[in-house]
Amino acid sequence: MSIGIDELGLKQTMGFRIRLARQKRNLTMEEVASQLGSSRGYIANVESGTTNLSLIRVIEFSKILEVDPAWLTGFRNSDEGLFIDELTDFITDDFVLKSTFLDKKGLKSDRILSVEVVGKSMEPTIKAGSFAIANMEATGIIERDLFVLKVEDKYCVRWVEPTVEGNYKIESNQNDPFFMPNCTVTPMELTQIEIIGRVELIVSSRD
Structure with a gap:
């Protein structure tokens, strides 16, 4: 029985939110790629929603961008308190x-x-x-x-x-x-x- 996950929609959501978080952190694609050990082209593909991300990769992105991985994957819709460090007293x-x-x-x-x-x-x-x-x-x-x-x-x-x-x-x-x-x-x-x-x-x- 299929649980009906929209794979394309998930990739596009993660790509959009990765780009949003990267821009809010004032990071370039090259800087994120360097921390991941990948290329600028890979980051561009991720942000365009054409690349599948493993769980490990999602966690790596969330650490680099300092965001909640639940928000990054679309399981949390609110942008309030997006950045983890802004939530913590x-x-x-x-x-x-x-x-x-x-x-x-x-x-x-x-x-x-x-x-x-x-x-x-x-x-x-x-x-x-x-x-x-x-x-x-x-x-x-x-x-x-x-x-x-x-x-x-x-x-x-x-x-x-x-x-x-x-x-x-x-x-x-x-x-x-x-x-x-x-x-x-x-x-x-x-x-x-x-x-x-x-x-x-x-x-x-x-x-």
């Missing part, structure tokens, strides 16, 4: 950052990390008990800036600054001699420290 036991707020800041909920600042080493910049929100997509050190670092399974917030000699200063406002005291490290030594990301936000309560 950042939720902790202590606070919630709404997805609309994160979007305004250019941040993604799955690419940030919250770290509680313990002790007074970063006062007055960050008071004890506040939360530093690190952007895990921003790990490059160009100028003096605040970063969340991970050392020996512990997180801390420190100023990191490149020096004219090609090394890096790592400092807190109030030198912490017990955990990561102020120091200067070489590029090789810096590789032994995990740079989680640049601090983009500070969440704290009023006194």
